[in-house]
Amino acid sequence: MEKRALILFAHGARADSWKAPFERLRDLTQRRMPEVRVTLAFLELMEPRLQPQVTSLVATGVTDITVVPVFLGQGAHVLRDLPLMVDELRVIHPKVAIRVAGAVGEDPGVLKAMTDYCIAALNS
Amino acid sequence: MEKRALILFAHGARADSWKAPFERLRDLTQRRMPEVRVTLAFLELMEPRLQPQVTSLVATGVTDITVVPVFLGQGAHVLRDLPLMVDELRVIHPKVAIRVAGAVGEDPGVLKAMTDYCIAALNS
Known part of the structure; x- marks a missing residue:
């Protein structure tokens, strides 16, 4: 049976604090998909x-x-660097299927949640 | 009467394509709050x-x-650069109230929407 993994690919930063929401995203996603390595x-x-x-x-x-x-x-980073890195990974691991999704910021659900947050921020 | 504005503060990038979701966020937010300049x-x-x-x-x-x-x-950028810029702006515009919200990525609603997106990406 195929064994699946999800990689949340982020920019990275100098400050360790920067990582926190990405770790929460990983943990929340992992909890909802225990059968996939996140x-x-x-x-x-x-x-x-x-x-x-x-x-x-x-x-x-x-x-x-x-x-x-x-x-x-x-x-x-998303349109040039990542595709190049994935092309290289496909050469290194020819038997592994690697798919790349669109950036989270392009998702209508994420945009809706950010809009809600902006409106709440103004009125808080 | 006070006149309010909401500034969506983003990093910026070389590629013009990068700006698109931020412009959509601005437009979606503006539509829901026509009385505030977004x-x-x-x-x-x-x-x-x-x-x-x-x-x-x-x-x-x-x-x-x-x-x-x-x-x-x-x-x-959020923890050091932005507060410094806002402190300076408060000196330049002492009669203007300037508040800074937390980063959108720290919002539980945004994290939930990103989690949903990651799960959908895996299963699409």
Whole structure:
């Protein structure tokens, strides 16, 4: 049976505090999908990076990976850097299916929740 | 009567495509609060920057400004750069009330929507 993993791919930052909402997102997602391995991976400044994370998942038998860019905007990191990294990963791991979703900020549900938050912030 | 504005403060990026979800967030929020002026402002790489945006709002009679950091994680930009910029703005515009909300990524509703999106991405 295929073994699936979900990688939440985020930018990374110098301040350790930056990571907190991404860790909460990972934990919330993991709780709702206990059968899928849910992990974080970072573009820069934080560990683990995407390539070692994929290698480590594949070593545990994962054969199907979905990467969700946890970015609000789709700029060069999402449109150029990530596809290049995934192309390389597909060459390294030819038997592993790797899919890349759109950035979370493009999702209408996420935009709706951010809108609600902005309105609440103004009136609080 | 006080005239209110909401500034959605985002990082900015080189690629113009990056801006799209922030513009949608601005438009969605504006539609639900037609009585409040809703604008974007960027930390770097994109215009308008925060200080000229505040100056321009104040020039139109705005006296109450809420800044919402449209960032997922709270790193140095949100915890250090933004407070410094706002302190400076309060000195420049002593009669204007300027409040800063928490980053959108810290909101439980936004985290819930991102979790839903990640789960949908895996199963699509």
